[in-house]
Amino acid sequence: MEDRRAALPTELVDHNALVGPYPFRRLPDPTPERLVADLERLGIARAWVGHVPSIYYRDVAAGNDELLRWLEPHRARLLPVPAVNPAYPGWERELERARAEGCPAVRSYPAHYGFDTGGPEMRALAAGCADLHLQLVLTVRIEDGRQRHRLDVAAELLGADLRAAVRIHRGLHLVVTNADRGLVEEVHFGATPGEAERLQWDIAWLWGPPDDQLAALYRTVGRQRFVFGTHFPFRLPEAALTKLALAE
Amino acid sequence: MTAAPVAGPLVDVHAHFLHERCGTSDWAERNASRLAAGARIGITVHIASILGSFGHTSPTYFPSPADVSAGNEAMRAIARAHPGLVRGYVTVNPNYTDHAVAEIELGLAAGMVGVKLAASRRASDALLDPVAALAAERGVPVLQHIWQRRVRDVPNQEISDALDLAALAARHGGARFILGHIGGGGDWAHSLRALATVPNIFVDLSGSGVDRAMLELCLECVGPERLLWGTDLTMDTGWAKLRALAAMDLEDEVLEGIRWKTAARLFRLSL
Numbered sequence: 001m002e003d004r005r006a007a008l009p010t011e012l013v014d015h016n017a018l019v020g021p022y023p024f025r026r027l028p029d030p031t032p033e034r035l036v037a038d039l040e041r042l043g044i045a046r047a048w049v050g051h052v053p054s055i056y057y058r059d060v061a062a063g064n065d066e067l068l069r070w071l072e073p074h075r076a077r078l079l080p081v082p083a084v085n086p087a088y089p090g091w092e093r094e095l096e097r098a099r100a101e102g103c104p105a106v107r108s109y110p111a112h113y114g115f116d117t118g119g120p121e122m123r124a125l126a127a128g129c130a131d132l133h134l135q136l137v138l139t140v141r142i143e144d145g146r147q148r149h150r151l152d153v154a155a156e157l158l159g160a161d162l163r164a165a166v167r168i169h170r171g172l173h174l175v176v177t178n179a180d181r182g183l184v185e186e187v188h189f190g191a192t193p194g195e196a197e198r199l200q201w202d203i204a205w206l207w208g209p210p211d212d213q214l215a216a217l218y219r220t221v222g223r224q225r226f227v228f229g230t231h232f233p234f235r236l237p238e239a240a241l242t243k244l245a246l247a248e
Numbered sequence: 249m250t251a252a253p254v255a256g257p258l259v260d261v262h263a264h265f266l267h268e269r270c271g272t273s274d275w276a277e278r279n280a281s282r283l284a285a286g287a288r289i290g291i292t293v294h295i296a297s298i299l300g301s302f303g304h305t306s307p308t309y310f311p312s313p314a315d316v317s318a319g320n321e322a323m324r325a326i327a328r329a330h331p332g333l334v335r336g337y338v339t340v341n342p343n344y345t346d347h348a349v350a351e352i353e354l355g356l357a358a359g360m361v362g363v364k365l366a367a368s369r370r371a372s373d374a375l376l377d378p379v380a381a382l383a384a385e386r387g388v389p390v391l392q393h394i395w396q397r398r399v400r401d402v403p404n405q406e407i408s409d410a411l412d413l414a415a416l417a418a419r420h421g422g423a424r425f426i427l428g429h430i431g432g433g434g435d436w437a438h439s440l441r442a443l444a445t446v447p448n449i450f451v452d453l454s455g456s457g458v459d460r461a462m463l464e465l466c467l468e469c470v471g472p473e474r475l476l477w478g479t480d481l482t483m484d485t486g487w488a489k490l491r492a493l494a495a496m497d498l499e500d501e502v503l504e505g506i507r508w509k510t511a512a513r514l515f516r517l518s519l
Contacts, residue, residue: 025437028461041495144457146433147396207456208484209285210278236458238495239488246285246484 014039014047014237015137016177016202016229017078019070022052022142024149030233032074038237039077046077047232048137050107054083055142058113064094068101081137083107086125087115095128105135105175110161111154118164130171138165140179140205143234159186166195177202177229181213188221196221202229204239208246215247256504257519259511260286260486262391262429262454262478263296265334267322269315271304279326283333285483289490292508293517294330297337297364297391298323309367309393309405313347316340320351324358335515337364337391342375352382361515362426363390371408372415380416384423389450389514391426392416396434410439414446424448424514429480431455431489436462440469447474450514453506454478458485463492472502476511 019032030052039047049071054063064082071078084094084106098106108125115121117138129136141156157176162183166174176187176199184201191199203226206214217226228244230237263282266275286294298319300311311319316339323336338355340348340363352363363383369375371392383390395407410427417425425448430436432455443449451470453463454477466475479486493503512519 026461028464144433147435147457150399207482210282210483211481212281233460236460236488236492238491239458239485242487242491243484246288246487 012044012228014044014230014232014240015175015200015227016204017047017232018050018052019067019233020052020054022234023056024143024152027052027233032070032078035232036074036077038232042237042241044228044230044237046079047230048081048104049078050081050137051083052233054107055109055112057083058085058088059090060085060088061090061094064097079104081105081107083109084125085109085113086121086128087113091125092128095125095132095134098134099132103134105137107137107139109139109154111157116164117157117161118168122165123168126165126169126172129173130169135173135175136165137175137177138162139177140183142178159183159190162187162199163190166191166199170194173198173200175200175202175227178205178231180205181207181217184217184221188225196225200225200227202227202231203243204229204231204235206243208243212247214243218247255290257292257508257512258290258477258490259293259295259508259515259517259519260291260454260478261295261426261476261511261515262452262480263294264481265296265298265323265326266302267298267319267326269304269318269322270302272302282483283330289483289487291479292333293335293511293519294333295335295337295361295511295515296323296326297339299339299364299366300341307404310343311339311341311366311368313341313344316344316347316351320355320360324355324360327359335517336360337362339364339366340379341366341368342373342379343369345375345378348379349382352379352386356386356388361517362388365390365392367393367395367405367407370406371412376416377419380420380423380425384420387516389424389426391428391452394428394432394439396430396432396436397438409434410442410449413449414442417446417448421448424450426450426452426476426514428452429455429478430466431457431459431462431485432480433457437465440465443474444469450474450476450510452476452478453489454480454486456480456482456485458488458492463489463496472498472505473510475506476514477506477508
């Protein structure tokens with residue numbers, strides 16, 4: 001696939017963006033066009049982009065169809081990150097399709113799809129990602145637990161879930177989004193150095209001053225373990241930039 | 249995005265400082281971090297409270313009278329050390345009514361500018377009436393810690409939501425209240441819908457929540473004239489909301505109102 005990214009002015013990449021509507025509250029303009037406009041406005045070069053409805057679909061293939069179609073006019077800046085549900089038939093095709101489309105990663109949602117991160121579905125997904133050189137994005141939470149809709153009952157990922165995931169295959173590289181400081185520390189220091197090197201964390205759920213969580217994690221866990229992430233269209237993308245500025 | 253401070257006054261109506269009796273060894277570092285980040289953001293006045301010992305010798309949201317007094321004294325000391333830059337709320341636990349009233353009298357006489365209610369007693373409870381009445385008499389606002397929509401009890405707090413605060417505000421029409429941290433977790437839309445017709449409750453924008461659509465609904469339901477800017481425990485998210493407001497094509501007068509003018513009127517600050 002043609003590399004349409006070479007001419008971009010900066011290398012700030014949002015690893016935690018999505019598009020599409022959410023069943024539990026209205027997200028204003030959750031479209032690729034709005035995302036591109038916000039990236040432009042805020043000086044963010046590109047975004048890895050998932051598809052919100054696919055979190056709740058059983059058969060995610062239709063969601064991936066929609067994601068790829070939506071992003072096609074914007075591929076210079078928006079890199080699709082399709083969903084893969086290894087507990088549902090046909091998931092291998094979605095993984096192959098992600099590779100063929102030049103996607104950097106795939107997303108999966110164990111709590112929503114109903115599989116164990118230490119179980120056979122996860123093992124197969126991890127092996128597939130490793131074989132195809134696709135990173136796997138796992139999301140700890142979609143929304144703040146204090147504001148979830150009463151029908152929104154999927155569990156948040158625990159440290160045990162993430163430790164099991166990183167241990168299940170030596171070739172699996174994980175990007176974990178929306179993790180809080182305690183979870184980052186628990187998993188990072190509950191992993192071998194080799195396992196920890198295969199983990200990256202986005203900054204969307206880490207706070208700045210006066211607690212200075214992000215700055216502290218830079219020192220203890222290492223700056224190289226963190227990637228930029230906004231959690232668009234749920235959250236103001238400005239927040240990722242302000243915490244980055246205040247952590248320097 | 250430029251990281252440079254924007255011009256003009258900026259009042260943070262929801263700040264906290266720590267002190268040596270909070271049981272944390274880095275209390276001075278955290279305070280310094282708040283001030284340094286404030287300088288970076290462009291905050292010209294931090295209006296702050298200390299909730300007793302923040303859990304060290306009594307619970308954060310149910311502080312003992314001794315811890316309330318110690319915290320308020322520490323708050324006054326910080327304000328004295330940073331004249332003009334830091335102002336203080338008098339924190340009270342309304343379960344100890346006589347003590348609460350005495351602390352307010354003492355604090356206001358020493359230059360504190362508002363009253364802070366944590367989550368020691370539901371906002372609608374009659375025990376808050378003496379506090380609200382005294383605040384109205386002295387013309388200072390009451391900042392109430394709020395859980396955005398109360399659907400169940402939670403540990404370690406007697407939580408209140410916008411409806412609870414509205415009940416108190418209805419009984420004290422001459423008092424002015426601030427609904428704490430609309431971004432502080434919970435169903436913020438519930439709070440904003442509930443406050444649409446409650447003129448003596450203002451909304452502070454602080455909290456870690458930076459949901460898209462929140463600011464728009466604040467403007468729609470409460471209006472810019474009842475919005476106050478603040479940070480609480482996450483200054484990065486406060487700054488993000490300030491940036492987002494600046495990107496919303498609001499009139500300069502509206503933005504200035506949210507940034508400082510409304511706060512200056514409410515707290516009678518000379519800026």
